Each structure stands twice: as structure tokens, then as C-alpha cells.
Amino acid sequence: MVNSTPYIGRFAPSPSGPLHFGSLIAALGSFLRARSLGGRWLVRIEDIDPPREIAGASDQILTTLAAYGMHWDSTVLYQSQRLDVYQQQINQLLATDNAYYCQCTRKEIKAMGGSYDGRCGTRIQPHKTGAIRIRNHYGVAQFQDQLKGTIAVDNQFAAEDFIIKRSDGLYAYQLAVVLDDIHQQITEVVRGSDLLEPTCRQISLFKLLNCPSPDWLHLPLACAEKGRKLSKQNHAAAIDVVKPQASINAALTFLGQAEVVPETDVTKMLVQAISQFDMTKVPTQSEILLIT
Secondary structure, X not given: OOOOOOOEEEEOOOXXXXXXXXXXXXXXXXXXXXXXXXXXXXXXXXXXXXXXXXXXXXXXXXXHHXXXXXXXXXXXXXXXXXXXXXXXXXXXXXXOOOEEEEOOOHHHHHHOOOOOOOHHHHOOOOOOOOEEEEOOOOOOOEEEEOOOEEEEOOHHHHHOOOEEXXXXXXEXXXXXXXXXXXXXXXXXXXXXXXXXXXXXXXXXXXXXXXXXXXXXXXXXXXXXXXXXXXXXXXXXXEOOOOOOHHHHHHHHHHOOOOOOOOOOOHHHHHHHHHHOOXXXXXXXXXXXXXXX
16 A cells, blocks of 8 residues: 555445444454544445345444444445446456356366366357356465465465356355455455455456555454354344443454543544554454453
């Protein structure tokens, strides 16, 4: 990130349920990072996977953020309103032979050793239907994380032609998130460490699209037990929207920050948290077990 570039960060939850403590860490961490640098903080609702979404969850997420004093800049972006943009980009990639259709099943990919070998991209007669994969010309295998330093992933994973549109017609996360970060001019992505590996694929796509990649900062995950992060899928409890003060201080402690004075007006708490935010104190490990 060039110093003269105004900082723009974002929080991008999927509406698959209410915000839990793990979500709060990602939201608060990205919010404090943006505000402490005098930057803008945007909210994006990643609602492109209807089977996983819960009715009313989007509004509930926004209500929760407001209850915690995290007020976003600009209009909330909903991925479901940008499907035409995603398809236009896919059409262009197909037309320039930078993407192709693939009909390989999970069973077939497992037989390849668990990593797709690109066979559909070399067919003399290309498929006309199926999932759509990117031709991964760059195969980025490492990147610099602002908190963790150099992150390296398996070369086979990095080189794989990954899916940008699923065989069921749904747009893949990798494509949507990159196009949206470009659209919103995000300068740094602050999120959980469960997305370390996908970052390499996203950087490869930024390169293919000839667009600058943002900086990356991956926060530790809150885990109930080793290797099991808090998530909506494993029914993590929703955070308290009536009395958020305790949760705010718990999240600050998790992020290595000093607690703030509890206030009826939580915005005052966040003003103090912003003023004393110290990135050097954020833990660098990928997981932290919660004490219950």
C-alpha cells in the first residue's frame, strides 16, 4: 500500500446467521485498523450463496454492528446486486481463453490426488457446460502479511486452476471478493486466518486482471477447541446486542489491546479503543483457544 493512498478497509460477512464472538473479532479488528489510520471502513454483505443464507440475517448483522458502535462509511454493498458484473468478467475471461469449463467431479479430483490437474483446460474439444475454472497463469504461492510476515502455501494448491463459477450456477467466492475489492478500492484486507490460503488465489486473480492487490492482515481465530474456530456452522452463540460493553472489552483483550472504560454510549468506548490501538500487540498466531 502506497503511503499517499487513502486507507480503505472493509468487513464482509456472509448472512448465514448472527454475528458471534469470532465475527466480532474480525469486525472490530478491521474497524480499529481503519479508524486508527484515519481511513474509511466499508461493509459488504457477501450474499451469493443462497443455500447457506438465513432470512433476515443481513439486517441483523447491520443492526448488531450499529449496536456495537461500528458505523460504516458509504452504502452497504450487497454481492447479490452485482451478479451481472461477475458474469461480464467471466464472459471476458472465457473469450480471452483465460477461463474454461470443467466437468470433473469431486470423486475424479480425489483420484487425481486431491488437486485438480487441469485436464479440462487441455481438451481438443472444450466443454461447453460445467463449472468454470480460471487459467491460473501466476500460481502465487506466497505473500507478505502485515501481521504474520511471509506466508507460503503448498505449490500444488497455488498452481491449481480454481473455480470461479460453480456447476450449479453460483458465483465462487474467489471471483466475487476480488472484483468487489477492486470496485471498492480496498487498500488492505483485514480478516481471519482461515483465509490465509485463499489469499494466494486472490492475488493470482488480481494479477490476471492487471489490478493492484491490497495489503493483507490476518487476525487470529477464536477457537472453542484446537482446529475448530467459532462459526455459524457450528452454532456459535450470537453476541449480546443489548449490553455489548463486555463483549467489546473481551474482543479487545483477544486482540492484545487494553480494555476501555465501559460506557452507556459504546461509541465513546470505541473512540478510546481507536486512540490506544497498537497493531504490534495483536497476537501473530493463527488460533487462540477461548477459556470457558
